[in-house]
Amino acid sequence: MATVQSGSGSMVRRILLGSQLRRLRETKGITREDAGYSIRASESKISRMELGRVSFKERDVADLLTLYGISDEAERDALLSLVREANIAGWWHGYGDVLPSWFQTYVGLEESASQIRTFEVHFVHGLLQTEDYTRQVYSLGHPGATGEEIGRRVDLRLERQKLLVSERAPDIVAVMDELAIRRRVAGPEVMRAQIEYLLEIGERPNVSIQVLPLEFEGYPAAGGRPFTMLRFPESDLADLVYVEQLTGAMYIDKRDEVDQYGKAMDSLCANSLSAQKTVDRLRNILRDL
16 A cells, blocks of 8 residues: 555546555456456546546445455545545635546646646746736636636635645745846736745745746757656655646656756756746846836
8 A cells, every 4th residue: 555645636646546456466366357347337448447546436436446345444444444545625626617527637746746846937936926917827828718717716826825834835946037027918017016926936945946048048948848857755645747728738747858957957957047047137126127
């Protein structure tokens, strides 16, 4: 059994449970097709369960444990308890009206991460935005949205931001292109407040902000696309890369691909301004406003 941290969210518990079920099945040499037949499901359903992409029924997991020869009551109880915990809806499900299903997955993973490393090109990173800046970004991105809908989206982001000041706050390393900070998505007052907030929150011990300066030529990351790397406290859960698209997202977990993103992130950090020089650059941008 993998050790699950007390602060872990339901998404991480679901992934860990799926991983345990896959290992038990493979140890017994049972195919996904046979496992699916035992719980009146398809092979693809077993695959989705093992990847943690669907919710679990306690009866199905109990039947699978019997099929896999798990008779020890303590082991069965531990796994079945994990089923119940994995099925608890996260707070973000209350925002289902404005939260795409593919992003719900990310929010659940973000909640459980111990480290977040991110590269932003177009805007200030969402976890570091002020309320007014966020409102303007959403208004630009959803021109047909009502004021109520925009307000719901802003509320969702503000709830996510509480993670950075919580007891289990992750370490965040945010590299942002200087253009993302200089881009006038709102009026001078909003932009001033946003930069002042970056200076303020950047003083927190778990927050590291670096600016990739305009004078740097090219991007170490392919195509200069934004991405986020998540690391988790659970040893059984590998690092993950999140790449957002217009109508969906990619979740990359293949070791060699994640390693490539890790090298790109290391290069971005190395070529960005140091923490103190980033503060100086932010103050210069503030004066320009």
